[in-house]
Amino acid sequence: MIRTAIPLAACAALALAACAEDPSTVAGTDETDLDNVDTESEREAAAAALEAGDFANLELGAKIVGPQGPEVKTTLSNDAGIFADITSYVACPAEMSTCDPATAPRGTVYTYVHIVYPGEDNDPTTGAGDGADSSDVERATLFRMNRPATGFTGTAGYAKAEALAAIGEKADIVITCDDGALAWTISAGDGGNQWEASEPLTFYWQSTVPPAGPASAYAIDADGIRATGDGPYPGDGQGSANACLG
Known part of the structure; x- marks a missing residue:
């Protein structure tokens, strides 16, 4: 895995x-x-898992500047309330000092980055604002897309240092495909440290298709409850490949 x-x-x-x-x-x-x-379940998960890169090793260039600026800050929520802040952006390769899909060279690979704070991050200037709404989140176990990863190149990962800091020595993050979408499963076993309130984890994936704008394409499972929200999502990408679909 x-x-x-x-x-x-x-x-x-x-x-x-x-x-x-x-x-x-x-x-x-x-x-x-x-x-x-x-x-057997571990063997099946290992066979299905994608290789995970470390966000710390990425060399990224300029970010796309959209109507909300270079970052999209919002929440993952449901009818019961807000369960996480999420800050997202899309960056071009390191050699690009500006990132404008309208002028980017053909074949440009875009890196979609999502920084997720279960229970919000208690910072009134980000996400939903006004502090934490669900700061008692004790165990978040999944971050995922709920739409296909259009243009997915097969490269995805997370910030491993953040995972170690948040979860501890039993940190176990497995990236899998699910009907063309990507899912990061976070497990720390029973007891001890968990991915919990105000502990940021950064996830990323790469696509050959630039974002068309924020869409309700992302979700978190926290304390057994699923919450969803917006983030940058690729355009239709007609004819583009998706490594999750072969």
Whole structure:
């Protein structure tokens, strides 16, 4: 599966002997227990998972400036209330100092970036404003698209350092396709740290199709409840490929 686990980073900072004693490290290897597939469901998930990149390794250029500016700030909500803030933007490759789809070269790859704060981020200047509406979110388990990832190139990922900071050593994020859409499943096991209120996670994916504008295309599962909201979404992309659909 696509995993993130703090013991791997810890081994770089601690003596080898100390790492070998870590209960989450498999004896005689440098793998953590998260790297081992023991059940049929885990094997199926591993087979379906996409390779996850690290947002920290991306080199991005200018952002598209739309009617709302270079970023779209909104919420993920349902009839029960607001369950997350989401700040999104779309960037061109690093060598491009301006990002205008009308003048961008043919074949330009656009990076869609989504920064999600379960329970909102308690910052009255962002998202829904006026502080947190659902700051008691204790466990968010999924961020996903609810429409096909038009033009998806096969490249997607998340900010691994943020995942480690938010979730801890059992951080486990798996990216899969679902009817042409992308889903990031976040699991920290039972108990301990979870992805919870005011802990931002950054997700990204790349497309050959630029956004047509914000659309209700994104969702979060928090405390067993699904909430949806807007974010930049590609245009129709007629004839464009979607790596989720082969």
